[in-house]
Amino acid sequence: MPFLLNTPDDQQAMLAAIGVGSLDELFAMVPADLRLKRDLAIPPALTEIELSAHMAALARANSPAGDQLCFLGGGCYDHFVPAVVDAIAGRAEFYTSYTPYQAEASQGNLQAFFEYQTLISRLTGMEVANASLYDGATAATEAVLMSISATARHRHVVTAASVHPEYRQTLAAYLKNLGVEISTVGTPGGAITPQDLFDAVRDDTACVLVQHPNFFGCLEDVERLAQIAHDKGAMFIVIADPISLGILKRPGDYDADIVVAEGQSLGIPMQFGGPFLGIMACRERLVRRMPGRIAGQTVDRRGKRCWVLTLQTREQHIRREKATSNICTNQGLLALRATVYLALVGPQGLREVAELNLRKAHYARERFASLERFEIVHARPTFKEFVVRDRQGQVENLLADLAARDIFAGVPLGRWYPELADCFLVAVTEKRSRQDIDTLVAALAQSNRKVMVAHA
Amino acid sequence: MRNIRALQPLFDLAKPGRRATRFPKSDVPEVPLTKLLPATAIAEQPPALPELAEPDVVRHFTNLSTLNMSVDTHFYPLGSCTMKHNPKRNERLASLPGMLDLHPYQPEETLQGMLALLYELQQMLGEIGGLPAVSLQPAAGAQGEFTSLLIASAYFRERGENRTKVLAPDSAHGTNPASAAVAGFTAVTVKSTPQGFVDLADLAAKLDHETAVFMITNPNTLGMFEPNIKRIAEMVHAVGGLLYLDGANMNAILGITRPGDFGADMMHFNCHKTFSGPHGSGGPGAGPIAVTSVLAPYLPAPLVVREDAGYRLDYDRPKSVGRVRSFFGNVGILVRAYCYIRSHGPDGLRRVSENAVLNANYLLARVKHIFPVPQGDRCMHEFVASAAKLKTDKDISAMDIAKRLLDYGFHAPTVYFPPIVREAMMIEPTETESKETLDAFAETLFRITEEPAELLHEAPHTTSISRPDEVRAARQPVMISPPPGSP
Known part of the structure; x- marks a missing residue:
């Protein structure tokens, strides 16, 4: 067996020390009638060589978008991951350790968490951040739960159709049993109309949850939306794109109460959707309601600066059913990746990458607009994504045709938005060159001809 | 060898003008930003992140990693967490x-x-x-x-x-x-x-x-x-x-x-x-x-x-x-x-469990004379020993033992869980440890019980820090580095 150390002699010596005659006897406390009397029906063991060949074959049966022309987004992006991020996250002292219950043996992890929290605080403009949650969707949901508890308004929350549909589905699943009603403001224009939000927020609304830039790539009018929420005593929760914060105002600047984000853009590979990084930052007054681990600075007995897990009385291992959340395992290694990424790019690098995303996406948007077959659906300003309508309504065929040519042109929207069944979402990151975008547009034009021929 | 300088907080290592990752120049038309975004949406300055060079970043985090115990470096019998070998x-x-x-x-x-x-x-x-x-x-x-x-x-x-x-x-x-x-x-x-x-x-x-x-x-x-x-x-x-x-x-x-x-x-x-x-x-x-x-x-x-x-x-x-x-x-x-x-495969998974249970029972058999195991002489993959008697007799707590184990190069067991056992030490060796490691761990536990209580109260002595002041961390929480320029 690949990872066992006990030799037959060891086993005999150990059994003798225990005072039993066989391995089987060790399992005497498992009632005989419950024992599995056959082998598990799973495939036989593979050696490392065999497993490597098998996995290589499975990998070859995929066509990884990240190795090709990837214009897919919708909450997971083909951003550049610097080599240093892999090198540091590949240090076994990080990835084979666990939650720092023994601070003295975990100062590396704790200091890294503290630095992560500091970077996230600066990125978002909030006073505090936790050491990570599962992903953007659960971070958004936990933020809503925080707002319900902090405002003691247990009946109603407001969000918008321009928030990632899977985040809203997650929120709905979490709130279903709690009797909290969710109002979803429609966004036919691609973003929330302040009047629509005003009409939706009630005196018993716990929070307004928005995404900025939103799922369609459009900017929301966050300053007015925050004002509307606060006028009714509701909290304002923003789902941010961390890369966009290289150029856009920080949520702290427009009075958000809680900021959450999907941190995948910060040095984390796409890996078919996870593990990713749930970022959460908030105002200091809310910290005792925040879920998840938090690293805090203190001193040791000799007065030396050091770090510990702090405010643990919020957590399930102390408070059980009264905890702020049930989270235990978090995304520490992904928080480390984000920390290293932000340390590498620095303020200027983050600004540059944000500008590159913005400019390239706008270039692509204009190129799409120049093709007769396509229409840019939303007139509002966008960051790195935009929605395109195929006037021929052939989205699935079109995307499949391009994928067969190793171009991943966009994410079809019909699954979540029936009214956008003829639309797809295009994302452009810093990894795409002008030539890549031109190649995409040329391929679309070709596909255009083909379908025309087919129709003729 | 630990490099103390590189362990300074990331922000103290930073210096304006340093850069690590650089991005290519834009190859699409340089449209003024205000034509792309409303002026009110744009930040005047990017976030106040530290400015560092690649060697700084690498050395800082590499040195941080050396402050951790991990499965690849140490026996890590953290009960309930199954800290087994992670195959490369x-x-x-x-x-x-x-x-x-x-x-x-x-x-x-x-x-x-x-x-x-x-x-x-x-x-x-x-x-x-x-x-x-x-x-x-x-x-x-x-x-x-x-x-x-x-x-x-x-x-x-x-x-x-x-x-x-x-x-x-x-x-x-x-x-x-x-x-x-x-x-x-x-x-x-x-x-x-x-x-x-x-x-x-x-x-x-x-x-x-x-x-x-x-x-x-x-x-x-x-x-x-x-x-x-x-x-x-x-x-x-x-x-x-x-x-x-x-x-x-x-x-x-x-x-x-x-x-x-x-x-x-x-x-x-x-x-x-x-x-x-x-x-x-x-x-x-x-x-x-x-x-x-x-x-x-x-x-x-x-x-x-x-x-x-x-x-x-x-x-x-x-x-x-x-x-x-x-x-x-x-x-x-x-x-x-x-x-x-x-x-x-089927045989291998069964052997994983057999050896996990063998290792736990062997360790239990080695330590039960010193640390009573309330549930008895047999266990499955882990067991919970109690330091309650040591606490009474010698003023040595489960926490003291946990901390002192770090000095001897072992990660501590889970302590004070489950809550139904006093001075609980929850020990899960896993199947990817050898008899020699288990013997060394058991011998170290005995040795610790014979050390002076005062020495144990101050343990660990060899780690990068001594016991942290957790009360201060909770009462005066400092959860981020102070902003640049503040005292």
């Missing part, structure tokens, strides 16, 4: 570009290898658990618990039953009652007997027609297989409730017995424990769930299904509880779990 092949194979660079919204035709892997993992977990319907979506064990409780409530809702209570033993992980509360149930605690088993009389008194679920950890957090598990399942089912198996301790029973066979209706796996996903300084984990075919319609969407034309993601699940996170799941960890299971 899994790291390499999960990082193949054909696995790592997949976007979750790629067309399914371009994902057939990944979907085949995930489908096969669903099947294998169903077989290992004896519960045929599997969702790989939950991000961690606690989310698996929560998702299963949502499934229970959807099931009862459809049956027109209003059940409000979720029961769990007092020895349960804190996540059990916390998950119950988050899922909208009232958490009810069931007592344990002095041996650490479920108190059947107390269970009977608390089970009623408002009981939705009884959550049990089996083997339990004392490392004991619940002798009455079948009776417990019958009692729960007799009132119409469901039995949930917290799979944190599956490492003890792979191929030995199956939760579905001992009466569980739902369970989660901890892929980062049982199936060797690295613990990553706190995560990521992955907490797939398995349920009976009766409960299958309520599983989160999507599931991977196999059809003649190939593998497909099935979103069309009208009775589903919905989704509990974005995208498919913590796939990177699921791929490692897949590699682990395929590396072992």
Whole structure:
């Protein structure tokens, strides 16, 4: 067996020390009638060589978008991951350790968490951040739960159709049993109309949850939306794109109460959707309601600066059913990746990458607009994504045709938005060159001809 | 050798003008920003991140890593966490570009290898658990618990039953009652007997027609297989409730017995424990769930299904509880779990459990004369020893022992859990340790008990810091570095 150390002699010596005659006897406390009397029906063991060949074959049966022309987004992006991020996250002292219950043996992890929290605080403009949650969707949901508890308004929350549909589905699943009603403001224009939000927020609304830039790539009018929420005593929760914060105002600047984000853009590979990084930052007054681990600075007995897990009385291992959340395992290694990424790019690098995303996406948007077959659906300003309508309504065929040519042109929207069944979402990151975008547009034009021929 | 200078806070290492990662110049037309974005949306300055050069970043984090104990460097018998060896092949194979660079919204035709892997993992977990319907979506064990409780409530809702209570033993992980509360149930605690088993009389008194679920950890957090598990399942089912198996301790029973066979209706796996996903300084984990075919319609969407034309993601699940996170799941960890299971096969998985149980019993036999083990002379994959007598006799606490172990190059066991044992030390050696390591650990424990209490109160002595002031950290919380320029 690949990872066992006990030799037959060891086993005999150990059994003798225990005072039993066989391995089987060790399992005497498992009632005989419950024992599995056959082998598990799973495939036989593979050696490392065999497993490597098998996995290589499975990998070859995929066509990884990240190795090709990837214009897919919708909450997971083909951003550049610097080599240093892999090198540091590949240090076994990080990835084979666990939650720092023994601070003295975990100062590396704790200091890294503290630095992560500091970077996230600066990125978002909030006073505090936790050491990570599962992903953007659960971070958004936990933020809503925080707002319900902090405002003691247990009946109603407001969000918008321009928030990632899977985040809203997650929120709905979490709130279903709690009797909290969710109002979803429609966004036919691609973003929330302040009047629509005003009409939706009630005196018993716990929070307004928005995404900025939103799922369609459009900017929301966050300053007015925050004002509307606060006028009714509701909290304002923003789902941010961390890369966009290289150029856009920080949520702290427009009075958000809680900021959450999907941190995948910060040095984390796409890996078919996870593990990713749930970022959460908030105002200091809310910290005792925040879920998840938090690293805090203190001193040791000799007065030396050091770090510990702090405010643990919020957590399930102390408070059980009264905890702020049930989270235990978090995304520490992904928080480390984000920390290293932000340390590498620095303020200027983050600004540059944000500008590159913005400019390239706008270039692509204009190129799409120049093709007769396509229409840019939303007139509002966008960051790195935009929605395109195929006037021929052939989205699935079109995307499949391009994928067969190793171009991943966009994410079809019909699954979540029936009214956008003829639309797809295009994302452009810093990894795409002008030539890549031109190649995409040329391929679309070709596909255009083909379908025309087919129709003729 | 540790480099103290490089361990300074990241922000102290920074200097204006330094750069690491640079991006190419824009190759698209330079449109003024204000033509692309409303002026009111644009920040005047980028966030105040530190400015560092690549060598600074590398040296800083590399040195930080040396301050950690880890499975690759130390024996790490942290009970309940199954800190087993993390195979390097899994790291390499999960990082193949054909696995790592997949976007979750790629067309399914371009994902057939990944979907085949995930489908096969669903099947294998169903077989290992004896519960045929599997969702790989939950991000961690606690989310698996929560998702299963949502499934229970959807099931009862459809049956027109209003059940409000979720029961769990007092020895349960804190996540059990916390998950119950988050899922909208009232958490009810069931007592344990002095041996650490479920108190059947107390269970009977608390089970009623408002009981939705009884959550049990089996083997339990004392490392004991619940002798009455079948009776417990019958009692729960007799009132119409469901039995949930917290799979944190599956490492003890792979191929030995199956939760579905001992009466569980739902369970989660901890892929980062049982199936060797690295613990990553706190995560990521992955907490797939398995349920009976009766409960299958309520599983989160999507599931991977196999059809003649190939593998497909099935979103069309009208009775589903919905989704509990974005995208498919913590796939990177699921791929490692897949590699682990395929590396072992049926015989190998059984031997994993046999050796995990052998190692734990051997260590128990070595230490029980000094540290009473309240539950007796046998255990499954872990055991809970008590330092209560040492505390009384010599003023040596479980915490003192934990801290002193660090000086000797061992990570500490889990201490003060489960709460039903005084001065608890929960020790889980795992199967990937040798007799020599276990002997050395046992001898070190004896040696520590003979050291002066004053020395132990001040331990650890050799780590990068001494005991931290946790009270100060909680009373005057400092959770971020002060802004630049502040005193």
